[in-house]
Amino acid sequence: MCSRGKKIPDRIRRREHKVESYIQISHVSKRFGEDLVLKDINLTMERGKAYGIVGNNGSGKTVLMKCICGFLPVSTGRILVDGREIGKDVDFPESLGIIIETPGFLGHLSGRKNLEILADLNRKIKREDITRILCRVGLNPGLKKPVAKYSLGMRQRLGIAQALMEQPELLILDEPFNGLDEQGVAEIRRLLLEEKEKGRTLLLSSHNKEDIQVLCDQVIRMDGGEVKEEKGYE
CATH class of the missing domain: 1.10.238 (Recoverin; domain 1)
Structure with a gap:
């Protein structure tokens, strides 16, 4: 039987007393052979906020997400999550929930x-x-x-x-609304807003502008492997 309500662990309560740099991406580039798919990416993301990455297919958004998760090594630069360098201090962020591409199950x-x-x-x-x-x-x-x-x-x-x-403290969701009908989209939006209210950090991509506007504090637009624009939502 389904029921609601659970105490939020202290480790993920929103920390209102100060702004924290939770994800720090510094001069990150990624090559596949001769192809440069990420070009000198520099981004800072605060703990407890939601960030949307938008861009056409091939813009580099999924590759960037995989690098943050530790699924792909960067070619140059570094990525820190909660003060730890991915691929050096840790292989993966320590408290991570992720959907990238099609979820695989038995x-x-x-x-x-x-x-x-x-x-x-x-x-x-x-x-x-x-x-x-x-x-x-x-x-x-x-x-x-x-x-x-x-x-x-x-x-x-x-x-x-x-x-x-x-x-997890960090949620990285690549196109989390794929395959959902209108009701499903509304339900999962509400769910992710609840997670955001608990103080989790969200990084998501979506081809639907409304998803980004409803959920995100800031949007990052990518094109050709570069960050072209960062814009906040009120």
């Missing part, structure tokens, strides 16, 4: 069983936490259907549940 198992297997790796959450997050993303926690038979929208909801279930 198709012959249920969504819940997939999350239980992932949860057992870190042992940070209990079975009731999995029930709670499945309810929050709009999935039936008792559903036995294998993921292979899920619709695209159900898979996306499951991916969002996976990203959120361990209550």
Whole structure:
């Protein structure tokens, strides 16, 4: 049965007494062979705020997200998350929830069983936490259907549940609304706004301008592997 409400851990409460530089990207470039896909990127992101990255396909947004996550090494420059350099001090940010491209799950198992297997790796959450997050993303926690038979929208909801279930400080979501119908988009927007209110830092991309305007404090426009504009929303 789905229920709501849980105490917010002290470690992710909004820290209002000072502005914190949570993500620091300094002179980052990335090459694939002869192709320079990121060109001298410099960005600072504050803890507890939401940032949207926009740009056409091939603009470099997904590559930048993968570099921040530690999935791709930078060619030059450095990326610090919470004061630790990715690829040097740590391989990945220590408290991270992520969706990049299509979430991968074991198709012959249920969504819940997939999350239980992932949860057992870190042992940070209990079975009731999995029930709670499945309810929050709009999935039936008792559903036995294998993921292979899920619709695209159900898979996306499951991916969002996976990203959120361990209550990470940092959420990096590449096109989190892919495959969702109008109702699903509205529900996941509300969910992400709730996470933002808890003090989490959000970095997301979307082709829908309204998603960015509703969720984000600042938008970063990329083109040709470069940051072309940074703009804040009131």
